[in-house]
Amino acid sequence: MFFPAGTPKPIVDRMQAEVSRTLQEPAVVETIRRLGGASFNLAGEDFAAFIRAEQSKWKTIIEQSGARLD
Incomplete structure (x- = not known):
């Protein structure tokens, strides 16, 4: 995930935490895998x-x- 230069660190940290949490959900992992992708954090x-x-x-x-x- 990319953010505009100067995005406040608390916003970047919060978004990273939410994306990380989402990428650990079994349904998300399975969907990415089924579509031929791989996720990494x-x-x-x-x-x-x-x-x-x-x-x-x-x-x-x-x-x-x-x-x-x-």
């Missing part, structure tokens, strides 16, 4: 590190593919 610096790694990985893949925006 990262917050704070762990989430930021994941996003940085994904950006780096996909940047390399896109550059190697030669894809271009028109």
Whole structure:
């Protein structure tokens, strides 16, 4: 989940807690699994590190593919 820059930390923390709680509900876990997905719960610096790694990985893949925006 992303928030606009400057979102107050208590709001981010509350939303993270609610999302985390929801992702632990068996019906939600089963629905995500049935749709072919997987859920994981990262917050704070762990989430930021994941996003940085994904950006780096996909940047390399896109550059190697030669894809271009028109």
